[in-house]
Amino acid sequence: MEYDLAIIGGGIAGLSLAHGAVQRGWRTVLFEAEPRLGGALHTCRQEGFWLELGAHTLFNSYGTILGLMDAVGLTGKVVRRRPLAFRLWSDEGEASIAARLRYPELLRHVWRAPLLRRADHSAMEYFGALVGPRNFAEVVGPALDAVICQPARDFPADVLFQRKPRRKRVPRSFVLPGGMTTLTETLAAAPGLEALPGQPVTRLACSGSGFGVFTAQGDWRADRIALAIPPQQAAALLVDVRPGLSEQLSHIGVSRVESLGVVVRARDVHLRPVAGLIGRGQPFYSMVSRDVVPGGEWRGFTFHFRPGALGHEDKLAVAARVLGTSSTRFGHVALAGHVLPTLRKGHARLRGRLDALLARSPVLLTGNYFDGVSIEACASRSMAALYRNHD
Ligand SMILES: Cc1cc2nc3c(=O)[nH]c(=O)nc-3n(C[C@H](O)[C@H](O)[C@H](O)COP(=O)(O)OP(=O)(O)OC[C@H]3O[C@@H](n4cnc5c(N)ncnc54)[C@H](O)[C@@H]3O)c2cc1C
Structure with missing residues (x-):
């Protein structure tokens, strides 16, 4: 069968793109390498208890995601997170973030906030100037590492914490019943989408005005292809069909995170209820807890x-x-393993070069290496890629 669009990658970027494409009436097929759809949206479910091994929180500033949730009937089902704090964990034990900040240093720096620009600055340059070098090294740096699950110092400052309008009727931060996988399962089940988990795409080729898509199980033909996979893997697949794009993508590195989820009876845990822990000088970036949605006799914790x-x-x-x-x-x-892009200062220029190569192209690129790593950034990039191609 011939398709209007073949999507490679079944994480939130690929699934949100698929949803938009099906809405526009495109015959759409989606290939996912793993037997499970969802990518970094990865809920482990065990005897009525669920725990996130990847992404864990949605916000009411996630306008594109909320639009998708409206369309598939999930917005009315959101679960408000209990307002628990993330705390710092170091060899000295647990402490609040406020207790570890050096206030004299903070006051000497923070007044400069209106003068500081994020563009073309690394996280360390921008946030270090904002809070002072020791506050950055001891508190803010580890907190940023925890947010993006990798050393954040060289990450572009303008990609972190972008302000977006909030939908006030939805809780500020929330989860879904059954966890994040509820979102990806619901998107994948939408009528009209052919989703093929367990089928890694191994090769792409030009075929007439479209593309041939090859997996171990067969080959498919589509007028357009969308790559919703990590940049290094996209670079490898595009090398024959779009060498220029492939070359640009090869400049974006990736970082791996190894996650360990544990479920324990509440009576056996001594740690007080927390949203999570930020590791300072620890082998883990963060520990994210299920305490924000109490789970009866069980508690759950994922160490990244x-x-x-x-x-x-x-x-x-x-x-x-x-x-x-x-x-x-x-x-x-x-256990789970996920990858995240290691973006660097000057990323906006690389992104511009990618978009110039994609103009009027039957190749769509989406994922967490354009506007930011958040779930919302992935979904909004997917919609932008689709609109650009559709117009
Ligand atoms: C531990 C962790 C916690 C996070 N927490 C949050 C959070 O709380 N809130 C938030 O907004 N964001 C969070 N993020 C970020 C966000 O979850 C990710 O950036 C986002 O989910 C990435 O989606 P994606 O579709 O671009 O990529 P992925 O989820 O990585 O999906 C890409 C998919 O492509 C598949 N694939 C790769 N190669 C091929 C191939 N050749 N053929 C077919 N399929 C292929 C992969 O198997 C994978 O399923 C977190 C990320 C991590 C890792």
């Missing part, structure tokens, strides 16, 4: 470890120490 820092047994030992329990008490353990 630096890649290659520890083996499995050592990760379990770290998790047990932080939670104040023994790993023999863990009722369930789950």
Whole structure:
């Protein structure tokens, strides 16, 4: 069968693009390498309890995502997160962020805020100037590392924390019943979309005015292709059909995060209820807790470890120490690996070069390496790519 659009990648970028394409009446097929759709939206479900191994929070500033949720009937089902805090965790133990800030240094720097520009500055240059170098090294830097699951110092400052209008009738931060996977499952089940999990695309070729898409199970033909996969993998697939795009994409690095989720009986955990912990000088960037949505007798925690820092047994030992329990008490353990782009200063220029190469092209590119790494940035990029191609 011939398709109007073949999408490679079944994370939120690919699935939101698929939703938009089907709405426009395009015959759409989506290929996902893993047996599970969703990519970094990755909920582990176990005996009625769920835990996020990847993304964990949605916000009422996520306008594109809320638009998709309206369309598939999820907006009325959102679950407000309990207002718990993220705290710092270091070798000295747990502390609030406020307790670790150096206020004299903060006051010497923060007055400059109106003079500081984010564009063309790294996170360390911008936030370091805003809060002072020691506050950056000891508090703000680790917090940013935790947000983007990688060392943040060289990340472009203007990609972090962009202000967007909020939809006031929706809670400021929320989750979905059954976790994030509820969103990707619902999008994938939309009538008209052919989603093919467990089918990694291994090669692309030009075919007439369109493209041939090849997997181990067969080959497909489509007028347009969309790549919604990490930039390095997109570069490899495009090398024969769009060498210029492939070359530009090869400049964007990726960073891996190794996640360990543990589910424990509440009575066996000593850590007080928290939204999560920011690791300072630790083998993990962050620990994200399920305490924001209480789960009866169970509590759940996902530790996002630096890649290659520890083996499995050592990760379990770290998790047990932080939670104040023994790993023999863990009722369930789950593992996941995800990649995130390592964007760098000057990214806006690289993005401009990519968009120039994509103008009037039957190739669409989407993902978390354009406007930011958030779920919203992925979905809004997908809609922008679709509108540009459609017009
Ligand atoms: C631990 C973690 C926590 C996060 N927390 C939040 C949060 O709370 N809120 C928020 O807004 N954002 C969060 N993010 C960021 C956000 O979740 C991601 O940036 C976003 O989900 C990425 O979506 P994507 O579709 O671009 O890529 P991915 O989710 O990586 O999906 C790409 C998909 O492409 C598939 N693929 C790759 N190669 C091929 C191929 N050859 N053929 C077919 N398929 C292929 C992969 O298997 C994958 O499923 C978090 C990210 C991580 C890792």
